[in-house]
Amino acid sequence: TFHHIQKLLSKTNGKVVSDVMTSAPLVVRETTNLEDAARLLLVSKYRRLPVVDSSGK
Template structure:
């Protein structure tokens, strides 16, 4: 199924009439810094439409991406660690 869908998308995109990524990208995306508190980043991801956010350093250079999945994984690790301390 994925192959069929991917092939259909490729056919459609082959007719982009010269469009480039810059025509479709979000020009000024919401970003977080490496030093942003995890709770604040989680709030942004969970309370907005964004599924991922670019992470920038103090100079504004892209250094990574944080996703909703990263936040959920971190929350589960924190939960397990606190449960282990209680046992």
């Protein structure tokens, strides 16, 4: 909710995105087999995997 976002923003203390981002996230290619992607989620600490194309975008 908007109220929840306002509360979170009041706690940022001037931080920028690079202060809290994952600098080298685990990604999968758009051609990755679904079973392999699911396996990565099971063995990693991540709940989501960005999907990139062949150029890494």
